[in-house]
Amino acid sequence: MASLFFFFFFFCQLLSGLGRSFVAGAGQVPAMFVFGDSLIDPGNNNHLLTRAKANFRPHGIDFPEGTTGRFCNGGTLVDHLGYLLGLPLIPAFNNPDTHGIAILQGVNYASAASGILNDTGENFGMRIPMDEQLQNFNATIQELSTMLLDKTQDHIRRSLFYVAQGSNDYINNYLLPLSKIHYEYTPEAFTNLLIQQFGRQLKYLYDLGVRKFLIVNISPTGCIPNQLAAQESDTGACVESVNLLVSHYNRKLKEMVDQYNAQLKESTFLYWDAFSFGINVIQNYANYGFKNQNTACCGGGKWKGQILCLPVFTPCQNRSEYVFWDPYHPTDAFNVIASKDLYQGNLQASFPRNVQQLVQS
Numbered sequence: 001m002a003s004l005f006f007f008f009f010f011f012c013q014l015l016s017g018l019g020r021s022f023v024a025g026a027g028q029v030p031a032m033f034v035f036g037d038s039l040i041d042p043g044n045n046n047h048l049l050t051r052a053k054a055n056f057r058p059h060g061i062d063f064p065e066g067t068t069g070r071f072c073n074g075g076t077l078v079d080h081l082g083y084l085l086g087l088p089l090i091p092a093f094n095n096p097d098t099h100g101i102a103i104l105q106g107v108n109y110a111s112a113a114s115g116i117l118n119d120t121g122e123n124f125g126m127r128i129p130m131d132e133q134l135q136n137f138n139a140t141i142q143e144l145s146t147m148l149l150d151k152t153q154d155h156i157r158r159s160l161f162y163v164a165q166g167s168n169d170y171i172n173n174y175l176l177p178l179s180k181i182h183y184e185y186t187p188e189a190f191t192n193l194l195i196q197q198f199g200r201q202l203k204y205l206y207d208l209g210v211r212k213f214l215i216v217n218i219s220p221t222g223c224i225p226n227q228l229a230a231q232e233s234d235t236g237a238c239v240e241s242v243n244l245l246v247s248h249y250n251r252k253l254k255e256m257v258d259q260y261n262a263q264l265k266e267s268t269f270l271y272w273d274a275f276s277f278g279i280n281v282i283q284n285y286a287n288y289g290f291k292n293q294n295t296a297c298c299g300g301g302k303w304k305g306q307i308l309c310l311p312v313f314t315p316c317q318n319r320s321e322y323v324f325w326d327p328y329h330p331t332d333a334f335n336v337i338a339s340k341d342l343y344q345g346n347l348q349a350s351f352p353r354n355v356q357q358l359v360q361s
């Protein structure tokens, strides 16, 4: 009984503004909930039957927590953004410890190889598609409401929702050599399908009471070592056809975000242009302190983009000189720079405001 009392006391502290000062880093939002793919997966696939997992060395080689399932030598973009927001590392939904107090500052549902569409990423095995990530969030709300009672809706309304999906719908679906959907849909029709499904998914969150959205567009997919190898870039220059395809998607996504900002009452959709940011870093990599912008630090084959980063490979010596960690994912060094752009924003890459302003509103 005493411990139960303490538990509720702790909560009231946490919920009141007063409590903020004793939460590490003084959180600017009560929580961050995260949806997406391997770029931000903190280990949700660790126990799934899939090739899309990273819970072995050398992944995590530069991460304070070591190997966790993150596809990176260090922290993901979400980890670094969370740090700037004063939040602890957001736990993976599939981690058995992610219950009770552990879910109060957010949950991460992102799953490697997943996409907007249910069948995206099948080539890797099991993964948690976006629709299932949303169902998992609904389960979290049920659990939150057993603790927060009538404060649950307010908690959701003030929390930040980071949603970054779509890359795999191209890389691990539409662009695959034997893609069925490639024959059934023109690029235009496929983009429309994705936008329509993604729009429905965002609306689902809105209907559950979410009001602070951070939508991240598809990064320059044509520049990742995997695509340089798959589309046979001889020089290591980005594959323009792939970048054009995702740019078209991004334009449609931006239109939808603008529309939702206008239509969905009392909500804010922030749109971070990860594509323009990524292109800028790759084109001017030396200005950002990088020495290599097209070969993976860890991987095999051409541009080290043909074989995933596996324990048999020795990674590059100095990870902060590389933009790419493995065939698909950037390094910790890149993520640190990106998180600052995302948080503080700049005129080119952030619309309508930056994350700092969004969380303070």
Ligand SMILES: *[C@@H]1O[C@H](CO)[C@@H](O)[C@H](O)[C@H]1NC(C)=O
Pocket (backbone or CB within 6 Å): 118, 131, 132
């Ligand atoms: C995707 O699969 C889930 C079941 O996991 C189902 O509820 C949902 O309707 C499916 N989505 C579509 C678009 O078929």
Ligand SMILES: *[C@@H]1O[C@H](CO)[C@@H](O)[C@H](O)[C@H]1NC(C)=O
Pocket (backbone or CB within 6 Å): 138, 139, 142
């Ligand atoms: C959320 O989960 C509850 C309880 O399982 C269920 O009754 C409800 O239909 C779900 N809501 C949505 C929008 O999926």
Ligand SMILES: *[C@@H]1O[C@H](CO)[C@@H](O)[C@H](O)[C@H]1NC(C)=O
Pocket (backbone or CB within 6 Å): 289, 291, 318, 319, 320, 321
């Ligand atoms: C790694 O590379 C960065 C950027 O070029 C440089 O500042 C740093 O000194 C290097 N570290 C080591 C251990 O060589």
